[in-house]
Amino acid sequence: MGSVLALSSRPGHQNWPFSTDPPPSRWDRRDGRLPNPGSFHALHRSCKEVFPQQIEGVKMIVNKTLSSFFKVSHILHLSAVSPSYYRFHVEHLQSDDYSKDKDAPALIGEMDSTGSMNAHSLLHLTERVRARTVFQTQQSQFVTWQFETEYRGNDFTAAVTVANPDVLRESVILVAHFLQSVSSGLVLGGELVYHRGRAEEGGILTLAGQYSRPNWVATLNAGKGGAHASYYHRANKQIQVGVEFEASTRTQETTTSFGYQMELPEANMVFRGMINSRCIIGGVLEKRLSPLPATLIMGAFVNHRGDKLQVGLGINVG
Amino acid sequence: MGGENVQCWCVCVYLMYVENGQMGSVLAAASPSPDPQSAAAGGGMAVSGLMSVPPGFTMPPVSSVPPSADAGSALPNPGTYEECHRKCKEVFPLQMEGVRLVVNKGLSNHFQVSHTVTLSTVGDSGYRFGATYVGTKQTGPAESFPVMVGDMDNTGSLNAQVIHQLSTAVRSKVAIQTQQQKFVNWQCDVEFRGQNFTSAVTFGNPDVVVGSGIVVSHYLQSITPALALGGELVYHRRPGEEGTVTSLLGRYTGENYVATLTVGGAGAHATYYHKANDQLQVGVEFEASSRMQETLTSLGYQLDVPKANLIFKGTVDSNWVVGATLEKKLPPLPLTLALGAFLNHKKNKFQCGFGVTIG
Numbered sequence: 188m189g190s191v192l193a194l195s196s197r198p199g200h201q202n203w204p205f206s207t208d209p210p211p212s213r214w215d216r217r218d219g220r221l222p223n224p225g226s227f228h229a230l231h232r233s234c235k236e237v238f239p240q241q242i243e244g245v246k247m248i249v250n251k252t253l254s255s256f257f258k259v260s261h262i263l264h265l266s267a268v269s270p271s272y273y274r275f276h277v278e279h280l281q282s283d284d285y286s287k288d289k290d291a292p293a294l295i296g297e298m299d300s301t302g303s304m305n306a307h308s309l310l311h312l313t314e315r316v317r318a319r320t321v322f323q324t325q326q327s328q329f330v331t332w333q334f335e336t337e338y339r340g341n342d343f344t345a346a347v348t349v350a351n352p353d354v355l356r357e358s359v360i361l362v363a364h365f366l367q368s369v370s371s372g373l374v375l376g377g378e379l380v381y382h383r384g385r386a387e388e389g390g391i392l393t394l395a396g397q398y399s400r401p402n403w404v405a406t407l408n409a410g411k412g413g414a415h416a417s418y419y420h421r422a423n424k425q426i427q428v429g430v431e432f433e434a435s436t437r438t439q440e441t442t443t444s445f446g447y448q449m450e451l452p453e454a455n456m457v458f459r460g461m462i463n464s465r466c467i468i469g470g471v472l473e474k475r476l477s478p479l480p481a482t483l484i485m486g487a488f489v490n491h492r493g494d495k496l497q498v499g500l501g502i503n504v505g
Numbered sequence: 506m507g508g509e510n511v512q513c514w515c516v517c518v519y520l521m522y523v524e525n526g527q528m529g530s531v532l533a534a535a536s537p538s539p540d541p542q543s544a545a546a547g548g549g550m551a552v553s554g555l556m557s558v559p560p561g562f563t564m565p566p567v568s569s570v571p572p573s574a575d576a577g578s579a580l581p582n583p584g585t586y587e588e589c590h591r592k593c594k595e596v597f598p599l600q601m602e603g604v605r606l607v608v609n610k611g612l613s614n615h616f617q618v619s620h621t622v623t624l625s626t627v628g629d630s631g632y633r634f635g636a637t638y639v640g641t642k643q644t645g646p647a648e649s650f651p652v653m654v655g656d657m658d659n660t661g662s663l664n665a666q667v668i669h670q671l672s673t674a675v676r677s678k679v680a681i682q683t684q685q686q687k688f689v690n691w692q693c694d695v696e697f698r699g700q701n702f703t704s705a706v707t708f709g710n711p712d713v714v715v716g717s718g719i720v721v722s723h724y725l726q727s728i729t730p731a732l733a734l735g736g737e738l739v740y741h742r743r744p745g746e747e748g749t750v751t752s753l754l755g756r757y758t759g760e761n762y763v764a765t766l767t768v769g770g771a772g773a774h775a776t777y778y779h780k781a782n783d784q785l786q787v788g789v790e791f792e793a794s795s796r797m798q799e800t801l802t803s804l805g806y807q808l809d810v811p812k813a814n815l816i817f818k819g820t821v822d823s824n825w826v827v828g829a830t831l832e833k834k835l836p837p838l839p840l841t842l843a844l845g846a847f848l849n850h851k852k853n854k855f856q857c858g859f860g861v862t863i864g
Contacts, residue, residue, distance in 0.1 A: 245846050245857050265848060267626070267855045485844075485859055487604050489624065496626045498604055500844055500857055 221342035224374040227364035230397055230406050234417035237429035238446035239459035239471035242486035242499030243268060250505035256280045268497075273300040302326045315339050342368040344376075358384040372399050378410075412436060425450050466491040480505050580701035583733035586723035589756045589765045593776035596788035597805035598818035598830035601845030602626055605860035615639050615649075619656075626858075632659040644670050661685045674698050694721075701727040717743045731758050737769070771795060784809050825850040839864050 244266030251259045260276035279294040297305040306322040316338055323331035333350035343366060350360040359382070366376035374397040381390045393410030402422075408415040413435040420428045427448045434441040446461035455475035462468050471486035484501035603625035611617045621633040635656030639649045651669040666680045675697050682690035694707035702725060709719035718741075725735030732755070739750040752769020761781075767774040772794040779787045786807045793800040805820040814834035821827055828847035835842060846857040 244855060265846070265855045265857075267857070271853075271855065487624070494630075496603060496624045496630070498602075498624075498626060498858060500846070500859060 221368035221371065223339050223342060224344055224366040224368045224376070224397075226337060226344060227346060227366055227376065227378060227395070230366075230374075230395060230408070231415065231417045231431075233404055234406070234419040234429040234431055234446075237419065237427050237448045237459065238431075238444065238461050239469050239486060241469065241488050241497065242471060242484065242501060243497045244271075244499055246484075246499065246501040248501070248503045250503065252505075270301075274298065356385060358382075366395070373397070374399075378408075580727040580730060582698055582701060583703055583725045583727045583735070583756070585696065585703055586705065586725050586735055586737060586754065589725075589733075589754060590767070590774065590776045590790075592763050593765070593778040593788040593790055593805075596778065596786050596807045596818065597790075597803065597820050598828050598845060600828065600847050600856060601830060601843065601858035601860065602856045603628075603630070603858050605843075605858070607860065607862040609862065609864035611864070615641070627856075629660075633657065640669075642670065644673075650676075715744060725754070732756070733758075 244264060246265075247263045249261045251261075253259055256279055258278040258280075260278075262274040262276060263272075264274070265271045274297055276297045277295070293309050295305075295307040302324075303326055304322070304324045306320075308320050310318045312318055316336065319335040319337070321331055321333045321335075322329070331351060333348055335346055335348040337344065337346040344364070345366075346362075346364040348360075348362040348364075350362065352359040361381045361383075363379045364376065365378075366374055369375050374395075376395045378393045378395065379390060380393075382388065391410060391412050393408050393412065395406070395408045397404065397406040399405075403418065403420040405418045406416065413433070415434075416432045418430045422428060427450075429444075429446045429448075431444045431446070432441070433443075441464070443464040444461055445463075446459065449458045449460075450456075451458075455477055457473045458470065459473075460468075460470040467488060467490050469486065469488035471484065473482055473484050475482050482503040484499070484503065486499045486501075488497045489495070490497075603623060605624075606622045608620045609617065610619070615638060617637045619635040619637075621635070622631075623633070624630045633656055635654070637655075638651075638653040640651040640653075642650045644650060651667060653665075653667050655663065655665040657663050661683075662685055663681070663683045665682075666678060668676065668678045670676050675695065677693070677695045679693045680690065681688065681692075690710060692707055692709040694705055696703065696705040703723070704725075705723045707719075707721040707723075709721065711718035720740045722738050723735065724737075725733055727733050734756075735754045737752050737754065741748060741750075750770045752767055752771065754765065754767045756763065756765040761779065763776075763778045765776045772792065774793075775791045777789045781787060786809075788805045788807075790803045790805070791800065792802075800823070802823040803820055804822075805818065808817040808819075809815075810817070814836060816832045817829065819827075819829040826847060826849045828845070830843065830845040832841060832843045834840070841862040843860040843862070844857075845859070846855070848855050
């Protein structure tokens with residue numbers, strides 16, 4: 188649903204702040220019961236993680252673990268095209284008995300040098316029910332405030348999200364997700380978005396399906412708003428490949444992307460490359476500098492159509 | 506008024522081709538002059554920085570000062586005029602932007618070839634091919650002549666230099682620079698090295714048809730083993746106007762420092778270079794230009810960590826510009842990785858780039 192300020196997250200989990208490892212191992216079950224399909228946001232994630240993230244300018248991240256519950260990051264970004272900023276990021280982990288993944292952070296907050304704030308919180312209310320809230324501000328103005336409740340059954344997940352409810356303007360966006368494990372590899376589900384403003388209201392229904400095997404995962408979302416198909420393949424321990432197709436009826440555009448990730452653990456190196464139907468080619472190299480607890484990131488993206496180049500360097504300490 | 510304009514133009518052109526990269530040069534601005542410490546390839550070809558080198562090049566070694574004069578009475582040769590400020594300038598990092606890939610290949614002891622691919626965020630991306638040929642006439646342990654250096658751009662711009670030792674004391678150089686098909690610079694110079702002095706004459710852009718040209722003459726004399734004094738006379742001529750610019754140079758070399766001062770009609774330029782220890786070198790530079798009516802003070806330092814195969818250069822400037830470059834060799838591969846970033850606080854502009862050199 189497009190967040191204004193992308194939340195800084197750990198490397199390897201580029202688009203999702205909360206960790207979900209290990210990924211649901213649908214093919215490990217031997218007792219005949221179908222596994223829980225996970226959350227709706229996670230459907231395309233394995234493919235998206237293969238793609239390199241666009242990096243620009245110089246970014247320095249200093250991570251500090253203050254205690255077993257508390258982690259702090261200082262992020263300094265010097266950029267040629269956008270204003271430079273300093274960002275403070277803090278994570279507090281939950282000590283709840285109900286949390287399945289013990290190190291999933293429960294509270295995440297980020298504050299910018301311009302005053303923009305980003306706050307996420309994840310609460311495990313009971314063993315099966317989770318509540319999540321997101322607040323985002325752009326300087327002093329609230330841009331996003333949303334509340335989500337998710338119920339994880341034995342072989343299904345249902346979630347309801349209320350986004351930007353505004354009593355004064357009489358506007359709200361309601362999203363309902365449902366995912367059901369149909370067989371050991373197949374997950375089917377859907378998403379219903381209802382938005383209401385003062386002058387208009389409407390609903391969009393999207394159907395989703397995911398088929399997974401031990402080495403690959405294929406996902407498809409199709410609805411009136413467009414289609415999104417992704418295919419993720421793990422060739423061997425070192426190479427992962429992802430292909431993604433997006434079509435939008437609103438912007439009347441389609442994009443096909445091909446990405447790959449190559450890991451060389453002996454060289455402490457991860458390389459991600461991608462090529463796009465918009466004539467964008469990019470690559471990002473991450474290298475752990477072994478005696479030091481530091482990671483060096485170098486990346487470049489070239490848009491051949493517009494003949495534009497974006498170069499970025501980053502260093503993560505700690 | 507007209508005379509002053511011609512003088513400004515001539516001084517500008519002169520400064521462009523004599524001091525490579527200082528105060529803006531036509532083509533050299535596109536890519537920085539090569540790092541004199543860049544890796545040697547086949548046959549000991551490494552830049553030592555005597556001649557102004559076309560961008561993207563490694564030059565074969567041409568020693569600046571011949572082996573120390575026999576004891577006591579004889580004064581050593583002071584080197585060349587252009588080189589006096591060079592030791593300090595080498596300490597400063599060069600501004601990097603975009604991505605650069607350089608592949609150097611030594612084809613034989615005499616021939617070296619380089620391919621450079623530049624992807625730029627602000628300028629044009631391009632490919633450049635360069636070749637260096639070192640002749641067979643050997644005049645010293647690491648010097649051979651003639652030296653021919655040329656490189657060509659993907660747009661057709663050419664840089665070429667031929668350096669030859671005509672006799673034991675006389676060396677000459679011919680250099681040509683074109684911007685696509687138009688000739689921008691063509692110059693010839695002759696240098697004479699005496700026992701304790703050096704003199705050189707350069708003819709720049711001589712054009713008999715139009716009747717214009719620039720003649721530069723340098724003279725540098727060792728007064729004591731540490732002190733060298735010299736002067737430069739620039740005579741420029743265009744149809745209808747002519748003029749001269751003179752400047753004086755003094756250089757004092759201490760045990761681990763070099764201080765140089767140039768004072769002339771175009772302004773003043775003072776540099777101080779200090780070698781603190783094997784790892785740290787510091788340079789301070791002061792430039793005052795009477796034409797642009799401004800002064801600039803820069804501090805630069807270079808940190809060598811040979812154990813980590815690392816060279817770090819940093820600079821702070823009175824224009825509120827802070828910059829740094831990091832060069833790291835990645836053994837066992839013959840790879841060098843260079844990262845650089847410059848930040849102009851006053852204008853709030855930031856530039857970063859990285860490059861990989863293979864071979």
